[in-house]
Amino acid sequence: MGHAESELLDVERIREDFPILQREFGGEQVVYLDNAATTQTPEPVVETIADYYRTTNANVHRGLHQLSQEASVAYEDAHDRVAEFIGASGEREEIIFTKNTTESENLVAYAWGLNELGPEDEVVLTEMEHHASLVTWQQIAKKTGATCRYISVDEDGTLDMDHAREIITDDTAMVSVVHVSNTLGTVNPVSELADIAHDHDSYIFVDGAQSVPNRPVDVEAIDADFLAFSGHKMAGPTGIGVLYGKKHILEEMEPYLYGGEMIKKVTFEDASWNDLPWKFEAGTPVICQGIALAEACDYLDDIGMERIQRHEEQLAQYTLEQLREEGDVETYGPSVGTERGGLVSFNLDSVHAHDLSSILNDSAVAIRAGDHCTQPLHDKMGVPASARASFYIYNTREEVDKLVSAIDDARQLFA
């Protein structure tokens, strides 16, 4: 093939693990470029899910019978595997399985924010925050009287760090920042932000939904107090998200949901809470999804997170170059040659993003069009919507070429 990315990843081999990529629509093989929304699931993960239900399915922590014991061990071990994946030395005690990134955000907002924030406190976000974080903290601020402040985004799609240093003060109780922007692709300096936050005795919550799937992330190197991400964006199943939290903080926090599994002892008068992380996993948890997520971590580590990062970066840079060749395409976020995650958002002068997406669908090219759950950022960009192509381990330059040619079809149709 001779393409640069084939030296990084054996894409042809990887694609064999994803039969869905063979699907055809109207005679055209699907070109799946909506990976920032959800990635496809490789055979080993699908097998793990099927195997679990074929051989091991039972409730956890409840039965003394063999199946329950096996399910419990596999489920608990999955926490350790995920901890290892993000460099959490506290192992399972620092890993809470949730439904998705959004629930992880809400868990901290409710269990910590609602109890700890007051009118004198400030929550610092960024203008490029996903609604999962922005709307959640906005609402918690309304309930507690706290104030939300936003680090501004410069023209080039990066955070204004002077502004960050200005608005993160001793009044700041929480800094909640997106690691890699799902709209701009910007890779934010989260470790620097963590230092600033900690200098002011604030916590930092890192939204890793777009970083954990595609680059090495080490929570302890970042010094994040919390980190959230979703299984379905990293070759895992839907229905599972992760909240990492530093052990000493999680220990102090009140539970978020109450019920079975999360208690130690219950009387008619009161209850005491189970150990970490189970204190935060009320009711029958996401057993199969957790085990499958651990398998996804194995799958990604086998390929190598550094290689995945470089592969995605190359595809994104290539896409940027191709799109910018025509004068009528506006791209958002860091310019060509600057570090970015594996996605490119753009608009074609003459074609609304939704029309573009509908037309690309005719060539079986799947992209996202809309506000990507960053409405305030789009307001700032001055457009209601944008189109977004986002990549994963199985995408190729040929697929980017198909995207570019389908965009050309749309251009001609609307000319």
Add this chain to the structure above:
Amino acid sequence: MGIGGSDMYRQQILDHYKNPRNYGEIEDPTFTHIGENPMCGDEIRMDVVLDEDEETIEQVAFQGDGCAISQASASMLSQELAGMAVEDLKAMDRDDITEMLGVDISPMRVKCAVLAEKVAQDGADIFFGEKDIDRTVTEDDD
């Protein structure tokens, strides 16, 4: 590749999108109403003139911004409405819009297609005191 298959974008729709009919404002409209489709950022403003009995639509103008489906639909509707009884406007539904557009609208885009119709209907309902809203907002399940 694929162009001929773009069923939603037949010539008629593209023509109305590129050359919208009745685009602009009317000096003294009987009523004016604005609506939006927040997901897409489509926005449409309609000026409507009724006859003296307030039973028939005499003239319609629209202004707007958004995707081809929403804007072409507004343009076509503006033609369709001229001369129509207000009662008939009120009775219009999604099927009438699909028929007017002459193409199958994919489920995700129905909101775009019906925006102009909703704006005209809500505008009339407000004028006749049957509804009390500021703006029309099309939701997912419309």
